[in-house]
Amino acid sequence: MKNISSFLTNSVLFKNKTQQEINNALSSIEYIVKSYKKGDLIFSVDQTTKYIGIILEGCIEVQKNLASGKVISILYKKKGDLFGEGSVFSKTNTYPCNIFAKTKSTILLITKQNILNLLSKDSSLLINFLNSFANRILSLNLKTELLSYSSIQQKIAFSLLYLMDEYKCNNVILLPYSKKTWSEHLNVSRPSLFRELKILCDQKIIHIQNRTITILNKDHLISLLWH
Incomplete structure (x- = not known):
């Protein structure tokens, strides 16, 4: 994919960054860009945590398999959003949910160490990352409250x-x-x-x-x- 920076200008992580600043940041790390068809599995339950994803195009769905056998949708993520960061930075070594491409999607994948390299060099990226993390926790809390209602x-x-x-x-x-x-x-x-x-x-x-x-x-x- 050409001009990745143009897709990242409205992303959560690179909020308020110019294309040149994004290009400079990306040039200092290693990353992978992968395309997925609708329904493709991106991360699976019990898969070893390695990557954090940024959605360049499309949207994804996070699903949780319950012990009862029921599958519930935890949340959706759209273009510009981060996903997988909670798992990568937790003490567990595997992803707790399945993550699917809800539509045809293109994902930027970055390892934990490369994310840490980015955040250590730019405090504004660190603030953006923490804001995204906090909003994710809030979203999960809201989902938990939603599921508590019976009717x-x-x-x-x-x-x-x-x-x-x-x-x-x-x-x-x-x-x-x-x-x-x-x-x-x-x-x-x-x-x-x-x-x-x-x-x-x-x-x-x-x-x-x-x-x-x-x-x-x-x-x-x-x-x-x-x-």
Whole structure:
């Protein structure tokens, strides 16, 4: 891939860096660029931790296999995001989850030692890395809270209230993914999600127009979380 720096200007790690600064940083380390087709396995459970990934193109999905045999989606990562950093810098020697290419994707892979070399030379990269790490922990905590709710309406309510806060919107939300992806994120079937959304629409709690969701009764959504 040519001009890797142009893909990294909006990445989490190289935030606020120019293409020349990124080129200079990359010239001091070794890295690999790999392409994956939709559905390809990038990192697998129990695979020895070696690389941290940066998504140059596409998006990925992190899946966890439960003891019950159920597979749940933990989170999604998009262009510019880091992944695998928690595993590489933990005391475990293997990845705890399977990571798949959600779409056709191109990934920059960097070893732990090369990441450390980058961070030791540039404090702004270190700050960006730590911010990404902190946001990842927050995302996992939110996912854990989401999974603690038993009903689909509770999961919908939690998700919508979070999006309202995340995007600092009043009562109109532009869903940042398809409803199919939303159902996977909530770990419910798409027909079940559509059924509960229709009920909420019929009750005048929300209004849906394609990906635009208008919150008509925020207090009701909040009350759902306490039931």
